[in-house]
Amino acid sequence: xxxxxxxxxxxxxxxxxxxxxxxxxxxxxxxxxxxxxxxxxxxxxxxxxxxxxxxxxxxxxxxxxxxxxxxxxxxxxxxxxxxxxxxxxxxxxxxxxxxxxxxxxxxxxxxxxxxxxxxxxxxxxxxxxxxxxxxxxxxxxxxxxxxxxxxxxxxxxxxxxxxxxxxxxxxxxxxxxxxxxxxxxxxxxxxxxxxxxxxxxxxxxxxxxxxx
Amino acid sequence: xxxxxxxxxxxxxxxxxxxxxxxxxxxxxxxxxxxxxxxxxxxxxxxxxxxxxxxxxxxxxxxxxxxxxxxxxxxxxxxxxxxxxxxxxxxxxxxxxxxxxxxxxxxxxxxxxxxxxxxxxxxxxxxxxxxxxxxxxxxxxxxxxxxxxxxxxxxxxxxxxxxxxxxxxxxxxxxxxxxxxxxxxxxxxxxxxxxxxxxxxxxxxxxxxxxxxxxxxxxxxxxxxxxxxxxxxxxxxxxxxxxxxxxxxxxxxxxxxxxxxxxxxxxxxxxxxxxxxxxxxxxxxxxxxxxxxxxxxxxxxxxxxxxxxxxxxxxxxxxxxxxxxxxxxxxxxxxxxxxxxxxxxxxxxxxxxxxxxxxxxxxxxxxxxxxxxxxxxxxxxxxxxxxxxxxxxxxxxxxxxxxxxxxxxxxxxxxxxxxxxxxxxxxxxxxxxxxxxxxxxxxxxxxxxxxxxxxxxxxxxxxxxxxxxxxxxxxxxxxxxxxxxxxxxxxxxxxxxxxxxxxxxxxxxxxxxxxxxxxxxxxxxx
Numbered sequence: 001x002x003x004x005x006x007x008x009x010x011x012x013x014x015x016x017x018x019x020x021x022x023x024x025x026x027x028x029x030x031x032x033x034x035x036x037x038x039x040x041x042x043x044x045x046x047x048x049x050x051x052x053x054x055x056x057x058x059x060x061x062x063x064x065x066x067x068x069x070x071x072x073x074x075x076x077x078x079x080x081x082x083x084x085x086x087x088x089x090x091x092x093x094x095x096x097x098x099x100x101x102x103x104x105x106x107x108x109x110x111x112x113x114x115x116x117x118x119x120x121x122x123x124x125x126x127x128x129x130x131x132x133x134x135x136x137x138x139x140x141x142x143x144x145x146x147x148x149x150x151x152x153x154x155x156x157x158x159x160x161x162x163x164x165x166x167x168x169x170x171x172x173x174x175x176x177x178x179x180x181x182x183x184x185x186x187x188x189x190x191x192x193x194x195x196x197x198x199x200x201x202x203x204x205x206x207x208x209x210x211x212x
Numbered sequence: 213x214x215x216x217x218x219x220x221x222x223x224x225x226x227x228x229x230x231x232x233x234x235x236x237x238x239x240x241x242x243x244x245x246x247x248x249x250x251x252x253x254x255x256x257x258x259x260x261x262x263x264x265x266x267x268x269x270x271x272x273x274x275x276x277x278x279x280x281x282x283x284x285x286x287x288x289x290x291x292x293x294x295x296x297x298x299x300x301x302x303x304x305x306x307x308x309x310x311x312x313x314x315x316x317x318x319x320x321x322x323x324x325x326x327x328x329x330x331x332x333x334x335x336x337x338x339x340x341x342x343x344x345x346x347x348x349x350x351x352x353x354x355x356x357x358x359x360x361x362x363x364x365x366x367x368x369x370x371x372x373x374x375x376x377x378x379x380x381x382x383x384x385x386x387x388x389x390x391x392x393x394x395x396x397x398x399x400x401x402x403x404x405x406x407x408x409x410x411x412x413x414x415x416x417x418x419x420x421x422x423x424x425x426x427x428x429x430x431x432x433x434x435x436x437x438x439x440x441x442x443x444x445x446x447x448x449x450x451x452x453x454x455x456x457x458x459x460x461x462x463x464x465x466x467x468x469x470x471x472x473x474x475x476x477x478x479x480x481x482x483x484x485x486x487x488x489x490x491x492x493x494x495x496x497x498x499x500x501x502x503x504x505x506x507x508x509x510x511x512x513x514x515x516x517x518x519x520x521x522x523x524x525x526x527x528x529x530x531x532x533x534x535x536x537x538x539x540x541x542x543x544x545x546x547x548x549x550x551x552x553x554x555x556x557x558x559x560x561x562x563x564x565x566x567x568x569x570x571x572x573x574x575x576x577x578x579x580x581x582x583x584x585x586x587x588x589x590x591x592x593x594x595x596x597x598x599x600x601x602x603x604x605x606x607x608x609x610x611x612x613x614x615x616x617x618x619x620x621x622x623x624x625x626x627x628x629x630x631x632x633x634x635x636x637x638x639x640x641x642x643x644x645x646x647x648x649x650x651x652x653x654x655x656x657x658x659x660x661x662x663x664x665x666x667x668x669x670x671x672x673x674x675x676x677x678x679x680x681x682x683x684x685x686x687x688x689x690x691x692x693x694x695x696x697x698x699x700x701x702x703x704x705x706x707x708x709x710x711x712x713x714x715x716x717x718x719x720x721x722x723x724x725x726x727x728x729x730x731x732x733x734x735x736x737x738x
Contacts, residue, residue, distance in 0.1 A: 033234065034734035040233040081241035081259045084705060126705045132727065175734070177706070177727055179685075186684050187710060187719050192275070192727035195734030 017212040018053040022162050024207015026072055032198035034172065038086045038122065039078025045090075047072040047205050051098060066098040068114060085125040090199055092118040092140060092168075106153050110146035112166070115139070120173040120197055132177035136197075142168040148209060157212050164205040172196030235309040236260075243729065244284060246701045246709070249293045249322050250694045255707065255729055256298055258284040263296060264707070264729055265325050268697045273711060275728050278325040281316045286339045289322075290347045293694070296320040297350060298329075301337045317341070317352050317374055317385070332380045334372035335387050343376075344402035344416045349431045350374040351400050351418050352385075368396035373418070373434040386434040393442070395423035401455040402431060406462045408492045410481030417479070419464060421452040426466060428477070428494055436490050441477070443468055456510040458518045458535055465499070465520055465535070467508045473498035474505050474522050476535070499533045499540065506550040506572075510535070511563045511583070519587060521566055523549035530568065532586050543581065543593050548573045553616060554583075555632045557609050565632050567607060567616055574603035578618070580635050596635055602626060613655035615673055624649075629658075629676065638676050650692045657715040659698055661687040668700055670715045681717075683710055684724060706730050 026047040030039065049070035056065050075089035096114025103109045121135040144166025152159045176193045241259025251269040261282055267274040281300035289296050298320065302313040315337040320329040338352035352372040369392045374385040390397075399421045405414035420427035424444035430436055443450040448470040456465050466475040475498060482493040505522040512518050518535040525548030533540040547570040554563035568579040582594035606619035607630075618628035618637065624646035629638045640658075649660040651673075658671040666683040668690055687710075688703035698712040707729030712722045 033737055036233045037237050037734050040237075080237050081239060081705075083241065124706065128703065128705075130704050130706075130708070132706060179708070179726060181684070184684070185719075187722045187724045189724045189726060190273075192707070192725070192731040194727060194730050195732040195736070197734055 017156055017158065018055075020049075020051040020053075020066065020209060020211045022049045022051075022207050022209035023047070024162065024205050026074060026203055026205040028074055028168060028199070028203035029201040030076065030199060031201050034196060034198045035088075035201070037080060038088050038197065039076045041076045041078060042201075043074035043076040043088065043090065043199065045072065045074035047207060049209075060101070062102055064100045066100060067095075068098050068112065069093075069095045070114065070116075080124075083127050087121075087123040087125075088197070088199075089121045090118050092116060094140065094142060096142075098146075100148075106150040106160070108146075108148040108150070110148065110164075111144075112146060112164070113141075113143045115141050118170055118173075118199070120170075120175070120199060122173075122175050122177065122194075122197060124177055124194075131180045133180065134175040134177045134194075136173035136175055138171035138173045140168055140170045142166055142203075144203075144205075157210075159208065159210045162205070162207055162209040165202070166204075167202050168200060170198060170200045172198045232308065235307055239283075241705070242284075243705060244287045246689060246691060246699065247287060247289055247296065248691045248693060248699075249289055249296065251697075252322055253691065253693070253699050253701075253709075254287070254289075254296050254322070256280070256284045256287045256296075257729060260733065261300075263287075263298065263320055263325070264731075265322060266699075266709070266711075266725065266728065268693050268699065268711060269695060271713075273723070273725060275731060276325045277731075278320045278327075278329050280318045280320070280329060281331065282311070282313050285337065286341065288341055288343070290343055291345050292347060294322055295347060296322055297341050297343060299334070299338055299341060299352060317350065317372065319350075319376060330376075330380060332372070332374045332385050334374070334385055336367070336370055336372070338370075338372060340400075342400040342402050342418070344431070345404045346416070348375070348377050348405075349402060349416045349418075350376055351402065351431065353397050353400055353420075356396060356398055371397075371400075371418075371420075371429075373429075373431055388429075388434055388438075390420055390427050390429070390438050391440050392422070393425050393440070395425050397422050398451070403457045403464065404459045406457065406459045406479065408462045408479045408481055411491050417464075419455045419466075421455070423449050423451050426452050426475075426477075428479075430490060430492070433490075436488060439490065439494055441494060441496065443471065443475070445472065454508060456508060456520075458510065460516075461518065461536065463535065465508060465510060467505050467522070469504075471504060474508055474520060474533070475499075476538070497538060499531075499535075499538055505531075506548070507552045509552040509554050509566065511554055513583075513587070514562050517587075521552050521554075521581075523552055523568065525549065525570075530566075530581060534587060541587065541589060541593075543595060545579060545595065547575045547577050547579065549579070551607055553607060553609050555609070555614050555616075557611065565614075567630070567632065569604050569607045571604065571606060574605065576600045576603050578604060578607070578630065580632065598630070598635060598637065600628065600637060610655045610658070610673060611651050611653060613673060615655065617658065629671075629673065640671060640676070640678070648687065648689045650690055652692050652696050652698075652715060653694055654696065659690055659692055659715070661690040661700065663688055668698065668710075668712065672715070679715070681712060681722070682719065685710075 027044045051066040051068040072092045078086045094114035094116030098112040123133040146164040150160035245255035247254040253266045255264045263278045282303040283301035286299040298318040305312045317332040318329045342351045372385040403417045415432040418429040426441040429438040452468040454467040463478040478495040509521045520533040529542040549568045551569040553567040566581040578598040580596040585591040602620040608617045614632040616630045620626040627640040668681045689701040691699045700710040702708040
């Protein structure tokens with residue numbers, strides 16, 4: 001972080017369009033005890049972001065503020081007690097803001113904060129093939145730092161590599177797995193909650209971004 | 213630019229993030245159960261180290277849990293079904309997150325499962341428990357196979373005698389190795405409290421059954437030496453199979469395979485020679501069955517006199533023995549009888565009839581012996597023969613009724629019901645193998661299930677009217693609780709069961725419970 005600040009002080013301003021899209025792969029570590037129960041792995045998936053530069057005068061020369069919206073997915077599998085297969089997936093939509101600053105030639109540093117929601121889906125399959133599944137929507141907040149390395153950085157077009165590191169805080173998703181059922185009339189059912197699945201954790205994204 | 217590129221390995225290494233998953237989630241998990249208690253059903257979870265109770269006393273089942281030790285390997289309810297005993301293997305801390313825990317016997321009060329269960333350090337990973345009928349003493353021991361391959365040495369003749377009326381501590385349990393003549397325990401039976409005349413009050417005795425050997429141990433004074441009784445006669449090994457007690461006379465009757473007779477073991481007072489010696493000794497007698505008994509049954513007549521019924525196929529007889537005087541009466545019978553059931557069953561009812569079956573010989577014949585006045589040599593014996601269409605593979609008494617269910621094949625697809633009052637039989641046909649069955653506590657219904665059919669079948673035993681109940685999922689086991697609710701387990705490791713309030717309940721009165729074995733498992737810290 002200190003290095004990024006030093007680099008920021010050395011930067012100069014340049015613009016390559018007011019729109020930006022980025023597409024990449026994201027991986028999120030799941031250090032919470034509840035996620036630990038489900039899977040030992042990190043969650044991986046695609047990430048897509050659209051951003052629009054805001055025409056604001058900021059106190060630091062070369063600093064630009066962008067509004068962002070992103071869509072991100074992730075999934076992980078695991079095994080509980082060596083017998084029960086677990087599949088967890090999440091789809092996240094967030095909106096927020098990004099500060100972007102040119103550090104050196106073709107290299108930009110970004111700081112980003114966003115808020116949104118995440119749909120968490122958990123599926124459990126026992127050795128007999130019985131499957132139970134549930135999903136839950138929770139609020140999320142994320143903050144990150146990014147580095148853009150531009151391969152092309154023209155006034156109206158730019159393309160480059162983006163690397164992001166951040167932390168995502170998610171609410172615990174209360175889950176009550178439901179068995180897969182056919183359409184026959186059923187006996188009244190009481191289903192027990194398996195608890196709250198917390199998918200908070202540090203994450204990294206690497207991808208391609210373009211400004212136009 | 214170079215500084216930025218240095219960040220790339222960090223990104224790659226992110227995929228290898230190691231947040232050191234708690235080992236609890238990678239443990240082997242075995243669910244023992246369902247175990248029927250009074251109005252509760254218990255499941256013992258060896259992965260989560262807890263017992264889950266489903267209390268069916270009210271309209272809505274109540275789920276409670278009790279914590280136990282690591283790696284449960286065996287569980288059994290107390291005779292009155294108010295307590296649950298669990299042996300946990302314990303754990304050796306080898307990896308991070310594991311703990312050192314010794315093998316324990318847990319006594320869980322099922323009426324107050326929220327209370328901390330009593331944990332007795334039994335020293336060895338025993339895998340069997342014997343509990344006295346009055347719930348005061350438990351003996352943990354090894355089965356012939358032993359629980360697992362862990363450990364270095366194992367002493368198969370070691371016992372842990374637990375005084376359940378006292379808290380765990382020094383001297384409770386008592387670890388003891390019984391004298392062995394080359395054999396290992398094949399079973400332990402604890403007596404009801406018995407008063408040996410001349411000694412100080414009622415005591416519980418442990419009868420350890422092993423090949424060619426019977427060991428008697430004063431379980432109330434486990435520090436005293438045990439008494440060994442050799443059973444072999446130099447021929448085929450004599451294997452004790454069954455012990456029945458006559459507590460009023462401080463005696464036990466032992467039936468053994470390849471034995472010449474029923475052995476009566478009478479406990480009598482014996483002045484101890486030194487402090488710590490036993491104050492009793494066994495007095496042995498071979499009762500007059502002769503010919504190697506294959507089954508025995510004990511009953512008291514209306515005057516309180518105790519009798520023993522023994523079947524002796526070698527001599528082709530049923531022998532009625534007066535347990536006090538050893539006088540006997542032989543009744544010739546053509547079939548090699550190896551199953552004796554008394555009716556009426558249970559409680560303090562005096563039996564009036566005995567049902568005799570020849571299971572091993574797959575005979576089609578059943579016999580009903582009238583027990584009234586049978587000890588009177590001047591009274592003619594009344595033995596009724598019943599010949600069925602198919603061989604008899606098993607006979608099962610119906611609780612609280614003068615009925616016996618007859619099983620005709622290994623798959624339990626062809627059944628019959630014998631009315632002991634009228635001595636008539638009625639056939640019952642199932643749609644498939646009767647994988648699990650139970651009787652309602654008042655004996656009003658036979659409840660059965662087969663794992664290939666998503667139904668529970670009922671037979672009203674008053675009029676043999678069959679009904680069935682459609683389930684949403686295939687059953688694995690069916691149970692009836694003491695309050696006549698029907699519990700159907702579907703064999704799901706998350707916990708999946710159907711609760712039917714009564715045999716005549718409709719589907720909308722029933723309830724399916726799902727996921728109760730993993731309730732809030734994500735919220736608990738490992």
